[in-house]
Amino acid sequence: MPATLLATRASSDTSAERFLLTALRMTGAERLVALYASDMPTGFSWSRGVTPQVIAWVMQGVERLGFDDVYRSGNEVQHYGVLRLTGQVPAATRRWFRGRFPDRVRLGCVKRADAMLTFRLGDHEPVSGFVGDDTFRVYRAYGDDVDEVGV
DSSP: HHHHHHOOOOSOOOHHHHHHHEEEOOOOHHHHHHHHSOOOOOTTTOTTTHHHHHHHHHHHHHHHHHHHHHHHHHHHHHHHHHHHHHHHHOOHHHHHHHHHSSHHHHHHHHHHHHHHHHHTTTOOOOOOOEOSSOOOEEEEEEEGGGGGGGG
């Protein structure tokens, strides 16, 4: 019996672990862009046990758009949010945002899902590493790794 307790099991769900690491390394704005592009239902409401499904939708959105687009659009969404808080959104930026997210109801649903996912991912310690796909990758550093990354 002790041998079975000490035996290592092969991880059968490495894709779920990889998806979790990717979602942890993405910014909230990047996850928002990916969720909007995914098959997540517009009437989605968070409930117990849906975190893996939401992470799968994030990954689906990244696959559809490519990480390059998710990354750049995420930066634009963050920039728009800062400008909106200060009341200084230029007309061109407002048009870009409304063109990127035309369905306001879906955007509200995606924002709530992204906020809950951010809350749920708060239980996990972020791990430094690359995030992206074969065409575009970004290194995200957390904790003690932040000061070791060359600029």
